[in-house]
Amino acid sequence: MKDAERQISRLIEVGRHAEADRLLASELAEHPTDPDLHWLAARAALGAEDDVRAREHLEQALASDPHHFRARFLAFAIAFDAERFAEAEEIVTGLIREHPADAELIAWYAHLMLRTLHVAKARALVDEALARDPDEPVARRVDVLLLTIEGRSEHAGRRLEELIRDDPEGLATARTLFLVLAERGRHREAFEVGRQLLRADPANPALIDALVELRAATHWSALPAYPMRRFGWLGVAAVWGVGVVGVRAAASWSPAWSVTFLVLYLAYVVYAWVHPPWLKRWLRRRGF
Amino acid sequence: MDSERIELERRLLSDPFDRDARVRYAQLLFDEAEWRASLDQWRILDRDRTSANAPLVMALCCRRLDLEDEARIHLAEARQRPDFDPDDPRLAELGAGVSHGLKVLAGGRLDEPREAAIVSISRSDRVRFSDVVGMRDLKKILKLRIVEPFARPGLFDRFKKRSGGGVLLYGPPGCGKTMIARAIATECDARFTAVGISEILDLWVGQSERNLASIFERARAEAPSVLFFDELDALAYSRSKASSDHTRTLVNEFLGQLDGFSGRNERVLVLAATNMPWDVDEAMKRPGRFDRQVFVPPPDEEARAEMFESRLRDVPHEALDPTRLAARCPNFSGADIDGVVEYAKESVLAEILEDGRERGVRQEDLIAGIEAAAPSTLEWLRTARNLVKYGGAAAGYKELARYLRAANLF
Amino acid sequence: MDTERAGSQQRAGQNGLDGLLEPSLRAETVGPVPYSVRASFMVAFFGGIYAILYFTWLNSRRLGRLRRDVWLLGSLAVAWTLVLVWIVVASLDGEVPAWLGEPRDAMRALRIASRALSLGVFGLIYLRLRVCFKAAELSGREAPDPWRPGLTAVAVGTLVSLAVAAVARTLRP
Numbered sequence: 001m002k003d004a005e006r007q008i009s010r011l012i013e014v015g016r017h018a019e020a021d022r023l024l025a026s027e028l029a030e031h032p033t034d035p036d037l038h039w040l041a042a043r044a045a046l047g048a049e050d051d052v053r054a055r056e057h058l059e060q061a062l063a064s065d066p067h068h069f070r071a072r073f074l075a076f077a078i079a080f081d082a083e084r085f086a087e088a089e090e091i092v093t094g095l096i097r098e099h100p101a102d103a104e105l106i107a108w109y110a111h112l113m114l115r116t117l118h119v120a121k122a123r124a125l126v127d128e129a130l131a132r133d134p135d136e137p138v139a140r141r142v143d144v145l146l147l148t149i150e151g152r153s154e155h156a157g158r159r160l161e162e163l164i165r166d167d168p169e170g171l172a173t174a175r176t177l178f179l180v181l182a183e184r185g186r187h188r189e190a191f192e193v194g195r196q197l198l199r200a201d202p203a204n205p206a207l208i209d210a211l212v213e214l215r216a217a218t219h220w221s222a223l224p225a226y227p228m229r230r231f232g233w234l235g236v237a238a239v240w241g242v243g244v245v246g247v248r249a250a251a252s253w254s255p256a257w258s259v260t261f262l263v264l265y266l267a268y269v270v271y272a273w274v275h276p277p278w279l280k281r282w283l284r285r286r287g288f
Numbered sequence: 289m290d291s292e293r294i295e296l297e298r299r300l301l302s303d304p305f306d307r308d309a310r311v312r313y314a315q316l317l318f319d320e321a322e323w324r325a326s327l328d329q330w331r332i333l334d335r336d337r338t339s340a341n342a343p344l345v346m347a348l349c350c351r352r353l354d355l356e357d358e359a360r361i362h363l364a365e366a367r368q369r370p371d372f373d374p375d376d377p378r379l380a381e382l383g384a385g386v387s388h389g390l391k392v393l394a395g396g397r398l399d400e401p402r403e404a405a406i407v408s409i410s411r412s413d414r415v416r417f418s419d420v421v422g423m424r425d426l427k428k429i430l431k432l433r434i435v436e437p438f439a440r441p442g443l444f445d446r447f448k449k450r451s452g453g454g455v456l457l458y459g460p461p462g463c464g465k466t467m468i469a470r471a472i473a474t475e476c477d478a479r480f481t482a483v484g485i486s487e488i489l490d491l492w493v494g495q496s497e498r499n500l501a502s503i504f505e506r507a508r509a510e511a512p513s514v515l516f517f518d519e520l521d522a523l524a525y526s527r528s529k530a531s532s533d534h535t536r537t538l539v540n541e542f543l544g545q546l547d548g549f550s551g552r553n554e555r556v557l558v559l560a561a562t563n564m565p566w567d568v569d570e571a572m573k574r575p576g577r578f579d580r581q582v583f584v585p586p587p588d589e590e591a592r593a594e595m596f597e598s599r600l601r602d603v604p605h606e607a608l609d610p611t612r613l614a615a616r617c618p619n620f621s622g623a624d625i626d627g628v629v630e631y632a633k634e635s636v637l638a639e640i641l642e643d644g645r646e647r648g649v650r651q652e653d654l655i656a657g658i659e660a661a662a663p664s665t666l667e668w669l670r671t672a673r674n675l676v677k678y679g680g681a682a683a684g685y686k687e688l689a690r691y692l693r694a695a696n697l698f
Numbered sequence: 699m700d701t702e703r704a705g706s707q708q709r710a711g712q713n714g715l716d717g718l719l720e721p722s723l724r725a726e727t728v729g730p731v732p733y734s735v736r737a738s739f740m741v742a743f744f745g746g747i748y749a750i751l752y753f754t755w756l757n758s759r760r761l762g763r764l765r766r767d768v769w770l771l772g773s774l775a776v777a778w779t780l781v782l783v784w785i786v787v788a789s790l791d792g793e794v795p796a797w798l799g800e801p802r803d804a805m806r807a808l809r810i811a812s813r814a815l816s817l818g819v820f821g822l823i824y825l826r827l828r829v830c831f832k833a834a835e836l837s838g839r840e841a842p843d844p845w846r847p848g849l850t851a852v853a854v855g856t857l858v859s860l861a862v863a864a865v866a867r868t869l870r871p
């Protein structure tokens with residue numbers, strides 16, 4: 001990378017898009033068809049949330065050099081984020097065909113497959129990526145997610161530990177950890193990791209939603225709903241079964257018991273139904 | 289000239305959004321040496337913040353009105369714009385050196401950080417706490433926690449309280465962090481050196497780190513001194529978010545300098561300001577570095593009232609109650625209040641030109657301006673609220689949490 | 699030798715990869731996301747077996763795996779129809795199985811048994827589609843709004859149950 005490009009790249013990374021644009025303008029005035037500069041301009045525009053300008057610069061980069069790797073990879077990333085998955089697939093498969101040894105590209109394709117729920121293909125791709133480079137970070141993160149989905153918790157835990165050991169401060173690792181912990185029902189730990197993530201990205205509404213859910217699950221007032229929280233829908237079905245059997249048993253004992261049981265049971269059902277949304281609203285208002 | 293002016297005023301009345309007419313009008317006022325009026329027009333033109341021309345002319349207006357602080361701010365703003373031309377001849381009048389990065393881009397090469405780029409404040413530019421309107425509580429805190437330990441090290445030594453070290457000022461943009469930093473330096477009676485990102489970030493590999501080291505060395509040599517790093521989030525960007533090695537290397541160098549590995553930082557007060565404290569590397573906030581973090585809130589009621597008064601001092605106005613106005617615009621920044629005053633002036637002018645009866649700005653005009661505007665600080669405050677409300681960061685942001693609760697934003 | 703082996707491994711790897719590079723996504727879809735587990739549970743609980751089978755059919759079609767699941771859904775539908783017909787005929791003949799209790803309680807017991815069975819079917823289906831559900835959850839994509847298909851499934855389930863019961867009545871000699 002040339003020095004000016006390195007400087008621009010750095011400014012983009014730290015969110016100084018206006019300064020990056022300023023340097024880019026003077027560089028582009030001298031080299032109007034330089035694909036690297038157009039690629040950087042697209043990144044700066046993306047950072048400033050100007051998707052139209054980003055697309056224009058990408059098109060110019062690719063017009064100057066149709067094989068420009070970084071521009072094509074950025075086009076893939078844009079399509080991926082915008083959920084234009086078929087377009088993303090077309091770009092990434094084209095790149096992989098040209099660079100079959102690039103484990104990161106294969107890992108990204110696996111990530112795309114995971115996101116579009118092609119789990120078996122994602123697994124095959126991750127295996128390919130890890131066979132090429134066992135330390136490839138994207139492949140390792142997707143691998144952990146896939147192991148969790150496949151229910152291979154022990155393997156997932158081990159791989160996750162390795163990931164954390166190798167990159168303890170990486171946000172991407174923390175995000176993977178957060179997802180895995182939440183999925184495994186380890187709400188308290190997931191909550192703490194989620195809070196750390198929010199401290200790094202406080203304008204993320206999806207993360208706040210997830211934290212509210214997790215806090216509600218670990219709140220003391222949610223303790224009576226523990227069976228349902230711990231065992232999920234199986235727990236709900238069991239609570240229903242207990243109700244049916246309980247009413248019958250109480251009725252066979254004495255009508256008074258039957259009424260008492262029914263009242264208590266209905267109170268519990270109402271609590272289980274009303275309490276979580278109420279608690280979430282309250283937590284959202286009061287914070288935690 | 290008069291006929292052109294009347295024609296332009298007529299055009300602006302019939303269409304206040306006629307940008308071409310407003311540019312010509314603003315330039316005409318500038319040419320006629322009506323600096324204040326020209327400045328107001330350029331302010332309106334600069335709302336879209338696209339071109340470097342408007343802040344440059346504003347800087348010139350301010351310079352001629354002896355508003356050095358504002359001139360510097362406008363000049364800094366102009367530098368941020370994509371069409372900023374480092375060879376613009378007007379820069380000579382403003383005494384602004386060409387920025388390091390741009391000089392290199394233009395083909396030059398500098399091995400040492402140049403003196404001109406680092407803004408040292410002379411005695412005539414000094415800002416004192418008394419010049420910072422309102423914010424009594426904040427000033428009290430700053431005096432006790434920063435100024436007095438620095439100015440009277442002996443007393444604080446006896447109580448085992450250290451002087452020097454790092455202080456991070458954070459808060460929404462446009463609320464006077466830079467001015468407060470300068471006031472701190474003046475109150476400390478120390479040499480003040482302001483450093484922006486363009487002074488540090490360099491094209492050449494390793495040069496950014498050398499620039500930083502050189503700035504620290506100079507500050508140590510000139511102790512007692514105050515070093516002020518603006519936009520700290522860009523210089524010490526969180527390494528967990530960074531993907532390039534350069535960002536990490538610079539943060540490592542910064543940490544080393546703060547820890548004083550290449551020299552003692554005694555009697556060097558390191559101040560920094562940021563709008564995005566969550567982007568600053570966590571290690572920077574650890575003890576011995578920027579362990580004192582001070583929230584600079586939007587101007588309080590007293591400050592807002594004084595701003596209304598000062599903005600309308602030379603403008604025809606009827607009886608006004610600035611305190612009531614200030615009470616109606618909580619969380620407004622200085623720039624927001626400028627917008628309100630401009631809105632009121634424009635609506636009065638429109639009325640005068642329509643019915644021919646001259647009158648001054650009234651309370652209702654300003655209230656209408658307040659109602660038409662929204663505080664620009666709100667977005668920042670809402671984001672920061674997430675930190676303390678959901679992120680469990682209340683311990684590190686106590687003053688912010690207190691402010692949010694008091695402002696009913698929690 | 700090593701280079702040769704590495705080269706052959708690379709070629710073998712590439713050959714394995716070639717098959718994986720066949721496109722899996724179509725331009726007109728943004729990629730399927732199944733209706734949530736919660737929606738499936740509600741449909742099973744309130745709509746019964748036919749409802750959850752219909753709802754799973756919709757989910758399976760969304761995920762493009764209908765061919766893989768259709769035999770299971772069909773078998774369950776046929777099995778439940780046979781059971782339902784048998785119970786209706788038996789109850790009309792006054793030969794209610796003992797576990798259903800007294801004939802006057804038979805319908806209530808039947809409702810409970812049907813609900814328990816439909817929850818069992820839900821469990822079976824969850825196990826089958828678990829990977830898809832978990833992948834959807836971890837991929838962070840939002841599940842589609844289940845209200846319309848859910849209510850439709852409950853309505854379809856109720857109507858089919860009534861129709862089967864009506865047909866079963868005609869089967870009584």
